[in-house]
Amino acid sequence: MKRKVLLIYTGGTIGMEKDYETGSLRAFDFGNIFEKMPEMKLMECEVFVHPFEKPLDSSDMGPEEWKVIAHYIRKNYDEFDGFLILHGTDTMSYTASALSFMLKGLTKPVILTGSQLPIGDLRTDAKENLLTSLYYASLYENDKAVIREVAIYFEYKLLRGNRTLKYSAEYFDAYASPNYPILGQSGVHLNIIKENLYRPDPEIEFHVDDHISEDIIFWRIFPGMNLNHFKEIPEMKVLILQVFGSGTIFSSEKTMETLQQIRNNGTEIVVVSQCISGGISFGKYENSNIFSRIGAISGKDMTAESAITKAMHLIGNPNYPGSFAENFSRNLCGEIS
Template identity: 85%
Template sequence: MKRKVLLIYTGGTIGMEKDYETGSLRAFDFGNIFEKMPEMKLMECKVFVHPFAKPLDSSDMGPEEWKIIARYIHKNYHEYDGFLILHGTDTMSYTASALSFMLKGLKKPVIMTGSQLPIGDLRTDAKENLLTSLYYASLYEGDEAVIQEVAIYFEYKLLRGNRTLKYSAEYFDAYASPNYPILGQSGVHLNIIKENLFRCKMQEDFHIDEHISGDVLFWRIFPGMNFNHFRDIPKMKVLILQVFGSGTIFSSEGTQEILQEIRNNGTEIIVVSQCISGGISFGKYENSNVFAKIGAISGKDMTAESAITKAMHLIDNPRYPGKFSDYFSKSLCGEITN
């Protein structure tokens, strides 16, 4: 029996081709993908294509588009064995992270991929990314899907979606998962590292939770910044501070006072690291103690993309009664190393 994969094309470089008259890139009709890539007809799975009515640059992908994707997967969940989402590379890690929190009780593969060069380019990375992603999206052992999470496949590596970040705009090997090992790697053989795969411990049927709040602010700390500017920031539900190393911040006079003012206004403060690898450890250095004193939340080894989308999902979400900090500090779908 051939597995059925639903390919959702949202936009991005992978769906572009060059207009040889103007030299510029334009989106081609993704409904004709089988003509562009006849190799897809040789796949051991059946591929069905659903393109966005208007392909979007990844910089235009946000909460409303995340909801559209989640709803479409929910609508078709029982009709298909796996899902492949083609997406622009710049914000793919945000979408992958958001979907990982929104898709509850997921027992089927949701694979995301894109490319650095258009699919019509002679040197494109699009074809390999697309074809191998289809293999992963249709990979089953008996009646059970091998992959049961949101993952990104790019340049021969399968990565947990909410652990990824885009670290290169230049190289084909554009994504990294610095704090979690790869899920699989393609070469002569299609390899899966089963002990790294996520399995939902909750016994629940698949459903979606669309709750996304925009009441989040992300701020990168830098040497010499005027911390008094925080007093001019309008009140928000969550402030995410990207700080130095394992959780340090300058000990200038008034730092704790200003942060405490923000907390007293009802704002949750989350701390993540500017380092690509590693995480937050309050108390390791004296200049991190201020965060423990004001009741800030450690982002541990989460990526900034995952911390942002997780906070957006949890804020005022009626499905998560109780303290925001308790839920944020808990690994919901493999986004934190326990």
């Protein structure tokens, strides 16, 4: 039996072609993808295409678009065996992370991919990314999906979506998962490392929780930063601080006073690391103890993208009993070690 995969095209470089009169890139009609890539007709799965009415640059993708994708998957969940989302590369990790929190009890593959060069270029990476993503999106054993989570496939590697970050704007190998091993790798054989795959609670039936709050600010700490600017921050529910190393910040009475004032205003403070690899460890150095004293929340080894979307999903979400701090510290879908 041929598996059915729903391909959702949101926009991005993968769906572009060059206008040879102007030299500019423009979106082509993705409904004609089978003409651009006749190889897709040779796949061992049936592919059905649903393009966004207006293709979006990934910089225009946000909470409303995440909800559209999540609900479209829900609407078609019973009809299809897997889902492939074509997406621009710049914010793909944000979308993958957000969907991992919104799609509860997922038992089918949801794969995101894109490309660094348009599908019509001679040297494009688009075709390999697209074709292999379709294999992963339709991979079943004993009538059960092998992948039951949101993942990104890019340049021969399958990665957990909420563990990824885009680290190169130049190379085809654009994505990394520094704090979690790869889920699979394609070469002569299509390999899956099963012990690395996420397995959802079988008691949870698939559903969408589309709660997203935008009442959040992300701030990167830097040497010599003027903390007086913090007082100009409007009241918000969550402040995510990206700090040095394993959780340090400049030690001064001013730092303590400013952060404590933010906490006293009812703002939760989440701490993530500026390092690509590793994570937060309060107490490792004296200059991290300030966060324990003010009741900040450790982002552990989460990526910034995952921490941001997780916080957006949890703020004021009635479906999570307990405090924000308790829920943020929990491993919801493989986003923290």
